[in-house]
Amino acid sequence: AQTVTQSQPEMSVQEAETVTLSCTYDTSESDYYLFWYKQPPSRQMILVIRQEAYKQQNATENRFSVNFQKAAKSFSLKISDSQLGDAAMYFCAYHPSGTYKYIFGTGTRLKVLA
Amino acid sequence: DTGVSQNPRHKITKRGQNVTFRCDPISEHNRLYWYRQTLGQGPEFLTYFQNEAQLEKSRLLSDRFSAERPKGSFSTLEIQRTEQGDSAMYLCASSPLYGPEQFFGPGTRLTVL
Numbered sequence: 001a002q003t004v005t006q007s008q009p010e011m012s013v014q015e016a017e018t019v020t021l022s023c024t025y026d027t028s029e030s031d032y033y034l035f036w037y038k039q040p041p042s043r044q045m046i047l048v049i050r051q052e053a054y055k056q057q058n059a060t061e062n063r064f065s066v067n068f069q070k071a072a073k074s075f076s077l078k079i080s081d082s083q084l085g086d087a088a089m090y091f092c093a094y095h096p097s098g099t100y101k102y103i104f105g106t107g108t109r110l111k112v113l114a
Numbered sequence: 115d116t117g118v119s120q121n122p123r124h125k126i127t128k129r130g131q132n133v134t135f136r137c138d139p140i141s142e143h144n145r146l147y148w149y150r151q152t153l154g155q156g157p158e159f160l161t162y163f164q165n166e167a168q169l170e171k172s173r174l175l176s177d178r179f180s181a182e183r184p185k186g187s188f189s190t191l192e193i194q195r196t197e198q199g200d201s202a203m204y205l206c207a208s209s210p211l212y213g214p215e216q217f218f219g220p221g222t223r224l225t226v227l
Contacts, residue, residue, distance in 0.1 A: 004156075033214040044118075045157075045205070045218040091156050095214050100145065100170060102216060104156030 002027045004094050006105035013082045014113050020067075021077045021108045023092030031097040034068065034075045039107075040088040048090070051075065053097075079110075087112045116140060118219035120206050126225045127196055134192045135222045139208030146189050147216065148181055149205040150174065157205050163189060164211070196226045 003026045013019035025034070036048040051059045051068045058066050063083075067076045079086055092105040119138045127133050139146050144165055149157035160179070162170040165186035175181075178196075183189040193200055203223050207216040 009154075035215070037218075044220040047215055047217075050215065093156075097214070100147070100162045100164075102147070102157075102159065104158075106154065106156050 002029075002094060002096070002101075002103055004092055004103050004105040006090075006092055006108050008108045009106070010109045010111070012111045012113055013079070013086075015082055015084060017082055018078060018080045019082055019110065021079075021090050021092075021110065023075045023077070023105055025073050025075065025092070025094045025103075027073070027094065027096070029096045033095040033097065034066075035093040035095065036064070036066070036075075036077045037091045037093060037104075038086075038088045039091065045091070049077065082112050084112050084114060086110060118206055118208050118217050120204075120219040120222050122222060123220060124223045124225075126227065128227050129198060130195055132192065132194045133196060133224065134190055135204055135206075135224075137189045137191070137206030137208075137219060138187075139189070139206070140217055142210065143208035143217070144186070144211040145209045146183055147207045147209075148189070148191050149207065151203040151205055151221070152201075160191075160204075193224075196224075198226050200224060201226045 005024045032053045034051045037045045039045040049061045063080045089107045094103045146163040148160040151157045163183040178194045181191045203221045205221045206219040209216045
């Protein structure tokens with residue numbers, strides 16, 4: 001079965017510091033996408049960053065970067081220079097290519113301390 | 115703003131009543147998804163439309179749930195004879211036919227008393 005595991009229910013980071021959120025997944029597929037979505041309180045989910053499995057280079061979007069380890073089935077999100085606006089639930093999601101299926105983890109609540 | 119919209123944003127109902135939610139996807143998106151999200155959990159897939167065709171339904175979608183997408187535009191999700199266990203956030207997302215990213219709406223929060 002395809003599963004996504006986020007083992008950190010909650011994380012805290014000091015403003016301007018760096019934090020890493022963990023995600024592991026289980027699949028026998030070789031072609032897929034991985035995503036990190038951010039869900040601020042009472043606001044809609046937005047895409048933070050995506051990674052194509054066939055790409056060896058880790059994706060980067062401004063202060064957000066991933067560490068994608070395909071063999072280990074690990075996909076962590078690093079947030080640099082954390083800001084108060086980064087406080088939210090973060091969901092890791094897996095999507096096999098050519099399918100409709102998206103599987104989400106249980107989320108990590110990130111608190112940013114001033 | 116041409117993002118995904120959902121109405122109503124909040125719905126409080128009594129057990130046994132029927133409720134209907136609406137989702138308006140991004141206009142050029144062929145694919146539409148419904149998810150349910152309970153407290154402390156990630157979104158769980160309910161159903162998927164490609165244009166007007168409902169191509170997949172999760173086992174979570176009991177007989178009391180029905181979804182439609184007439185003419186491949188907006189979609190409705192109806193829950194009949196609501197139960198307290200139906201209380202959750204119902205999320206709608208859309209995506210183009212080609213391309214992996216889903217775009218989410220703000221959700222409808224259902225509370226069944």
